[in-house]
Amino acid sequence: MSDDCLFCRIASGEAESERVAEGDRWVAFRDVNPQAPTHVLVIPRQHVENLNDLEPGREELLGELLMAARQVAEQEGLDEGYRVVANNDRQAGQSVFHLHFHVLGGRAMGWPPG
Ligand code: AMP
Numbered sequence: 297m298s299d300d301c302l303f304c305r306i307a308s309g310e311a312e313s314e315r316v317a318e319g320d321r322w323v324a325f326r327d328v329n330p331q332a333p334t335h336v337l338v339i340p341r342q343h344v345e346n347l348n349d350l351e352p353g354r355e356e357l358l359g360e361l362l363m364a365a366r367q368v369a370e371q372e373g374l375d376e377g378y379r380v381v382a383n384n385d386r387q388a389g390q391s392v393f394h395l396h397f398h399v400l401g402g403r404a405m406g407w408p409p410g
Pocket residue numbers: 302313326327328329330337382383389390391392393
């Protein structure tokens with residue numbers, strides 16, 4: 297855990313969030329600035345900055361996070377589809393440097409993203 301990381305504090309329960317699901321190694325909570333009717337963030341409990349910071353051998357954790365995203369989508373009733381996005385580093389728009397997958401759904405979406 298990194299003391300100055302907001303998402304570490306959310307994962308530990310020290311900072312508030314609207315949690316929708318959790319597992320041994322991950323937590324899912326609603327984004328404070330939702331970009332779709334459903335906008336949930338799935339994060340590992342362990343501090344990892346982004347995909348570039350994930351050590352080889354941690355593929356299992358990534359799989360678990362994506363399965364968690366699927367679980368959230370099912371729970372939220374996103375039967376018609378949803379998008380899973382990870383902004384990786386500054387040019388992609390990453391603003392919180394603790395790995396997270398956005399789960400977005402509940403409206404039609406355009407492509408390519410901005
Ligand atoms: P990114 O820009 O991809 O790093 O995504 C960070 C996301 O975290 C943004 O969508 C923010 O709205 C969201 N966010 C920032 N602070 C909080 C918070 N305290 N609780 C929930 N979501 C947050």
